[in-house]
Ligand SMILES: Nc1ncnc2c1ncn2[C@@H]1O[C@H](COP(=O)(O)OP(=O)(O)OP(=O)(O)O)[C@@H](O)[C@H]1O
C-alpha cells in the first residue's frame with residue numbers, strides 16, 4: 096500500500112471527543128516475546144497492529160512459534176523456552192523493541208541467526224547490549240559497523256558466574272532486553288545484573304518487571320541499579336493477558352484537550368485504554384500537564400483533559416525533567432509553543448538514538464515554524480511562539496512516527512501545517528490521522544459557490560460580518576492575476592508564465608480594498624474585460640494550483656466565509672456548510688446591469704446577458720475545477736429573493752450546523 100507524500104492539516108480552533116487508544120507498542124512486543132518463550136498458550140487481547148508488532152510477529156513466525164488470530168484476540172502457543180527454529184534470517188525493520196530482546200534471547204539460546212533492519216536501525220547503537228551478552232560467553236558478531244546492527248548470532252558457551260554489567264544511561268532497553276531473556280538461563284542459579292551509570296527511562300524497566308511477573312518471573316531489585324533473577328525462574332503463560340492502550344500516543348490527544356480550548360471553543364478530550372494504574376511511565380505526561388496548569392480528569396480506564404484550570408490563560412513554562420517520559424516528552428516540545436514562558440526539557444539524551452536524532456529533528460522543524468529553540472546534548476528549550484511570528488511550514492518527519500504525530504498539534508497555531516511522509520505513523524499508530532481528525536475541530540468554513548452575479552460575494556460579505564468571520568472573495572485572486580497579466584503583456588494561454596505570476600501574487604485584501612503591492616486595485620480588477628480574462632485563465636490547471644495555498648492560507652480563527660466557483664469542491668472540501676447559489680440568467684443579468692450602471696459604466700442588458708452566458712459556459716465546461724455544486728452543497732435559487740432573505744436563509748442553515 097502506498098501512502099501520500101504529504102498531508103495538509105486544516106488549522107484548528109478546538110478539539111473534543113473520545114479516542115480509544117491502540118495497544119501499547121512496548122507492552123505488545125514484550126508480551127509477544129514472553130508468550131512465545133513460555134510454556135503454555137497465551138491469549139492476548141488489545142495487541143497493537145502496527146509495523147513494529149508485525150516485525151516481532153514475523154520474527155516469531157520465522158523462529159517456529161505458532162500464532163493464531165481468534166477474533167479480536169491473538170493466541171500465542173509458547174515454545175517452553177526454546178525456539179523450534181535453530182537458524183533464521185530476521186528482518187527487524189526499525190523496531191528497537193523487537194531487535195533488542197530478541198538479540199538477547201537468541202544469543203542465550205544459541206543457533207545460527209542473522210538480524211538486520213532498515214538503514215536507520217543500522218545507525219542505532221546496540222554495542223552495550225552485545226558487550227553484556229559477550230561477557231557471559233554469547234557468540235555475537237557484527238555484520239557491519241561494530242556496535243550497530245546487523246548482527247550474526249552463533250552458539251556460545253555460557254559462563255554466568257559473576258554479575259552481568261550493562262550500561263543504563265544510553266537506552267533502558269538494553270537492561271530490559273537482558274531481564275526479558277536471562278530467565279532462560281536461570282534454571283540452576285541466581286543471575287545478577289548491575290547497571291553501570293544512571294538508569295534512564297526507569298518506568299520502562301518497571302514495566303518489564305511487571306510483565307515478567309505476569310509470566311511467572313519475579314525480579315528482585317536494589318535501588319533499580321542491581322537486579323536479581325532468582326534461580327529456578329522460568330516463563331509460564333498467564334493464560335490471558337490484556338495489552339493497555341499506548342500511553343505515549345495518549346499524549347497527543349491529552350494535549351489537544353488543552354490546546355483546543357485556547358480559542359475558547361474546545362471541549363474535553365478523553366483517551367480510553369489507560370488510567371492512573373497503567374504500567375506505562377508515559378501516563379505521567381498527564382501529571383506534567385496538570386503541573387503546567389491543565390485540568391485533568393483521572394477515571395477508571397480513561398484520562399481526560401478539560402482545557403486549563405480556572406484563571407489560567409496559557410500553559411506554564413519552566414524546566415521539566417523528562418527522564419521518566421522520554422516519548423511523551425516530545426509532545427511537550429509542541430505544547431511549549433503555546434505556553435506563557437520558555438519550556439526546557441531535560442533528561443532527553445536518549446532522543447539522540449531513537450528513530451532519528453529527535454533533538455536535532457525537533458529543533459529543525461520547530462525553527463521552520465518560526466520558533467526560537469536552543470538545544471544541548473540532552474536538553475531542549477522552546478520559547479513561546481507569538482501568533483504574529485508563526486510561519487506556515489512543511490514538516491519533515493525523518494521516518495519517525497512521533498515527529499509526525501507531535502507536529503499535528505502545531506495545527507492549533509495560526510499557520511498552515513503540512514506533514515511530509517505522514518505514513519511513518521504506521522510504526523505504532525496506523526490510523527493516527529483519522530483518530531486525530533475525529534477529535535479535531537477545524538476552523539469552520541462556509542463555502543458559497545455559484546455562477547457569476549448569483550449574489551455570492553454580496554451574501555458572503557454579509558455572512559462574514561454577521562458571524563465575525565474572515566472573508567475570502569476568491570474571484571479577486573483570478574482577477575488580480577488577469578490584471579497583472581494584461582499589464583505585463585502575458586498571453587492568456589501562456590500557462591507557465593501565468594502560473595508563475597499567480598504563485599507570487601503581491602495581493603492583500605483589507606476589508607473591501609484589494610491591494611496589489613502598494614496600489615489600491617479594487618476598481619481596476621472589477622472591469623468586465625478583467626473578469627473575462629480571469630474567466631479564461633482560471634481554466635488553466637497550473638494557475639489554479641498556484642492559487643490554492645494562498646486561498647487556504649486565509650482560513651483562520653474564528654472562521655472563514657469563502658465565495659467562488661470551487662470553494663466547496665476543491666479548496667475547502669471539508670467546509671462545514673456549502674451553499675450553491677443560483678439565479679436564472681435573466682435575473683443575474685439584470686442585477687449585474689444595475690451594478691454596472693450604478694458605477695457609471697455604460698452597457699446594455701443584452702450585452703451583459705451575452706457576456707454572462709459566455710462566462711457561464713466557460714466556467715461550467717472547463718476541464719479542471721468546473722463550476723458545479725459539491726455533492727453535499729445546499730442549493731439556493733435567489734431569482735425571487737432579495738439579499739436579506741438570502742442571507743437569512745444561509746444563516747439559518749449555519750445555525751443548524753454549528
Ligand atoms: N438575492 C440576492 N442575493 C444576493 N445578491 C443579490 C440578490 N438579489 C440581488 N442581488 C444583487 O446582485 C448583485 C450581484 O451580486 P454579487 O456581485 O455578489 O454576485 P457574485 O455572484 O459575487 O458575482 P461574481 O461572481 O461575478 O463576482 C449585487 O448587486 C447584489 O446586491
Ligand SMILES: Nc1ccn([C@@H]2O[C@H](COP(=O)(O)O)[C@@H](O)[C@H]2O)c(=O)n1
Nearest residue numbers: 569570571573629630633659660661714
Ligand atoms: N473560485 C473561483 C473564483 C473565480 N473563478 C474565475 O474567476 C472569474 C472571476 O471571478 P468573479 O467571481 O470575481 O467574477 C470567474 O468567472 C471564474 O472563471 C474561478 O474559476 N474560481
